[in-house]
Amino acid sequence: MVKRLFFAISVVASLFIVVIVTSGWFLSQDLPPEVAAGYNVWQENGCIGCHTLYGQGGAFAPDLTHIYEQRGADYLREFMVNPNAFHPDQRLMPRFGLTVNETDNLLAFLDWATKQEPAVRWPPRLIAVSGSGSLTVAAVPEITAPEASPQDAAIARGRAIYSRAPAVCSTCHSLEPEVRLVGPSLYGIATTAAERVSGQSAEDYIRTSILNPSDHIVEGFPDAMQKNFAETLSADEINDLIVFLLTQER
Amino acid sequence: MSKIIANLLTQSALLFIAYALLALLGAVKFLGNDPLSSALPYHQVAPWSAVLLRLAIMSGLLASGLKMFADSVPSDPLENAESASQSARILNYTAQGWTVFVIVAFLFGALGLLDGRYGMELPVFLSIIQAILMALFVSVIAINARPLNHSLAVWLMGMFISTLCTFTTVISPSDPLQAQTVATVAAGVNLNVAQMIAAAAILFWLLGHDQSAQDETAVYLYAGTLAVTGALVTLAPLNLLSANSAFLSVLALIAAAGAAVIFIRWITISVKQAAGWVTLAAFLLLCGLSILGGFSAVGSISRWTLGTRLSDLQVTLISLAVMTLVLAMNEAYENKTRTNRAQLPFWLISGGILIAGFGLAGAGLVQTYLERIVGVGYLETQTYIQPLYAVWTLGLVALLLGAVGYTLSQVFRRT
Numbered sequence: 001m002v003k004r005l006f007f008a009i010s011v012v013a014s015l016f017i018v019v020i021v022t023s024g025w026f027l028s029q030d031l032p033p034e035v036a037a038g039y040n041v042w043q044e045n046g047c048i049g050c051h052t053l054y055g056q057g058g059a060f061a062p063d064l065t066h067i068y069e070q071r072g073a074d075y076l077r078e079f080m081v082n083p084n085a086f087h088p089d090q091r092l093m094p095r096f097g098l099t100v101n102e103t104d105n106l107l108a109f110l111d112w113a114t115k116q117e118p119a120v121r122w123p124p125r126l127i128a129v130s131g132s133g134s135l136t137v138a139a140v141p142e143i144t145a146p147e148a149s150p151q152d153a154a155i156a157r158g159r160a161i162y163s164r165a166p167a168v169c170s171t172c173h174s175l176e177p178e179v180r181l182v183g184p185s186l187y188g189i190a191t192t193a194a195e196r197v198s199g200q201s202a203e204d205y206i207r208t209s210i211l212n213p214s215d216h217i218v219e220g221f222p223d224a225m226q227k228n229f230a231e232t233l234s235a236d237e238i239n240d241l242i243v244f245l246l247t248q249e250r
Numbered sequence: 251m252s253k254i255i256a257n258l259l260t261q262s263a264l265l266f267i268a269y270a271l272l273a274l275l276g277a278v279k280f281l282g283n284d285p286l287s288s289a290l291p292y293h294q295v296a297p298w299s300a301v302l303l304r305l306a307i308m309s310g311l312l313a314s315g316l317k318m319f320a321d322s323v324p325s326d327p328l329e330n331a332e333s334a335s336q337s338a339r340i341l342n343y344t345a346q347g348w349t350v351f352v353i354v355a356f357l358f359g360a361l362g363l364l365d366g367r368y369g370m371e372l373p374v375f376l377s378i379i380q381a382i383l384m385a386l387f388v389s390v391i392a393i394n395a396r397p398l399n400h401s402l403a404v405w406l407m408g409m410f411i412s413t414l415c416t417f418t419t420v421i422s423p424s425d426p427l428q429a430q431t432v433a434t435v436a437a438g439v440n441l442n443v444a445q446m447i448a449a450a451a452i453l454f455w456l457l458g459h460d461q462s463a464q465d466e467t468a469v470y471l472y473a474g475t476l477a478v479t480g481a482l483v484t485l486a487p488l489n490l491l492s493a494n495s496a497f498l499s500v501l502a503l504i505a506a507a508g509a510a511v512i513f514i515r516w517i518t519i520s521v522k523q524a525a526g527w528v529t530l531a532a533f534l535l536l537c538g539l540s541i542l543g544g545f546s547a548v549g550s551i552s553r554w555t556l557g558t559r560l561s562d563l564q565v566t567l568i569s570l571a572v573m574t575l576v577l578a579m580n581e582a583y584e585n586k587t588r589t590n591r592a593q594l595p596f597w598l599i600s601g602g603i604l605i606a607g608f609g610l611a612g613a614g615l616v617q618t619y620l621e622r623i624v625g626v627g628y629l630e631t632q633t634y635i636q637p638l639y640a641v642w643t644l645g646l647v648a649l650l651l652g653a654v655g656y657t658l659s660q661v662f663r664r665t
Binding site: 003004006007009010011013014015029031036039042043044045046047048049050052053054055056057058059060061062063087090091092094109113116117118122123124125127128129172181182221222224 | 279280283284287288291292293294296297364365366367368404407411424425426427430433434439443447466467470471473474475477478480481487553554556557558559561562621622623624625626627628629632633
């Protein structure tokens with residue numbers, strides 16, 4: 001009798017614990033229509049089959065809990081149009097052929113997901129989303145406008161180097177504030193670089209960071225930056241990249 | 251009734267082969283460029299294989315319950331009284347309905363028509379049909395099982411909870427957080443609590459521990475502690491996201507350790523009776539629920555490992571533990587005290603699970619360290635752990651070969 005009682009109590013207690021702990025999660029909240037529509041797009045296309053959200057789901061592709069704040073809407077919109085252009089030699093995301101409206105709704109859902117309670121608590125350290133390969137961001141302007149001044153042309157070339165192979169700085173560094181990819185955000189780098197090392201100009205600091213990344217490791221980040229830009233970029237390209245980065249003021 | 255049991259066990263074995271094949275196809279996609287990335291994308295393969303494994307397990311659990319039920323009385327319990335023959339008719343129709351349901355579910359997976367709900371991929375109407383069929387199976391056994399021995403009583407409790415969980419999956423809230431909670435609770439309780447309880451019953455029945463009062467104590471204690479551990483493992487992903495989980499973490503570790511100790515205590519009494527399959531299942535339960543499950547229920551650990559391959563490993567191990575018990579039941583279909591007859595498939599499946607488990611565990615540990623602690627990007631980390639994915643794939647090749655060999659050996663044995 002005692003053993004049967006133990007078994008019955010164990011089973012009932014197990015189910016009771018599950019119900020009590022999860023009861024708070026069953027409180028309903030009103031979703032904005034575009035978020036609800038985005039959630040439908042998410043479900044209909046089986047996104048959870050490959051991606052995780054709040055750590056749950058398929059493990060074939062990155063967790064998307066913080067993807068909206070990490071990448072921003074423009075990048076994600078571009079990515080969903082042509083995912084193959086971003087990581088050509090790695091795992092490929094199928095093209096789902098979403099309409100503009102569906103893409104906007106999906107982005108609204110991802111933005112909403114980033115702001116929910118579970119995203120505040122998890123993960124303990126932001127999971128970096130990055131990858132190699134060329135980045136063909138449509139927002140990058142053409143660099144040979146005939147009427148551009150030499151300075152403007154250098155900035156445009158630098159911006160292109162920032163976003164395209166072989167450097168593809170944008171893979172690891174965001175230009176948005178507080179957006180952490182692999183390396184620190186370069187938002188306001190022109191201002192920050194000037195203050196970082198006493199007696200060193202912003203231009204020198206940035207040049208050193210490109211050519212000898214280990215000399216300036218920002219606290220909380222690994223020494224993981226490529227150290228071969230002196231070989232992969234020409235002197236002119238490095239100068240153009242620096243000119244572009246010096247436009248990034250707070 | 252023996253024909254129904256045999257059919258369900260055959261279905262289970264065939265579904266297991268299909269699962270092993272799809273799991274292998276899914277694993278290959280982790281190794282690099284995949285020629286089937288468009289024709290058979292991962293988000294179709296993964297849910298399909300998950301559904302097939304769940305159906306293989308469920309077919310096997312139902313067959314196991316029927317076998318325990320049939321063995322609990324001297325003659326076929328459904329061939330005597332008038333009410334019993336009515337039950338026999340219901341059981342026949344239910345078994346036929348189950349076969350049709352399994353075929354339809356398989357086709358839904360093949361056509362990419364499964365739902366985008368993690369852990370609850372079957373469309374709602376198929377979940378309702380599954381729950382009704384399970385309820386019919388369980389009701390027929392519960393009504394006709396006189397006397398009710400303790401293994402069968404524990405099995406009935408497990409299957410009752412499993413049926414409830416299957417019904418719960420029809421709830422599809424519009425709020426994504428609610429939906430994720432429902433999926434986690436329904437799928438988690440089904441696997442970690444209900445199926446663990448049913449597995450405990452089958453395990454002790456196969457060991458021959460279903461006669462004495464001491465055996466009765468063992469099965470109730472073991473199933474009870476498994477239920478508590480399973481509930482806490484289920485809560486791990488939600489718990490760490492919502493509240494301080496220190497108390498529940500300690501409770502989970504105690505329950506997990508208790509389940510391990512109780513089981514080791516009882517299995518060593520008459521381990522000679524345990525066939526290789528039973529020992530393998532017991533080992534997988536120990537690793538999957540007591541060790542990995544216990545640790546994953548500790549919030550300060552699972553916050554780092556959630557969503558890595560370690561989470562997958564835990565679910566895979568306990569699913570395969572239950573599946574192995576079903577294979578054991580299939581082996582013991584005619585005589586439960588006989589040892590393994592299909593030696594090669596046994597070693598292929600055992601080796602496959604252990605090699606695949608080793609690869610997945612290594613991948614999970616490296617992923618946790620690089621991606622979560624060091625801060626290396628997701629795709630870079632995946633590149634680093636490709637050799638471990640190759641080990642995982644190798645294990646799944648052995649598992650597939652073993653599953654095919656096992657099924658062929660069963661077919662030859664019965665014909």
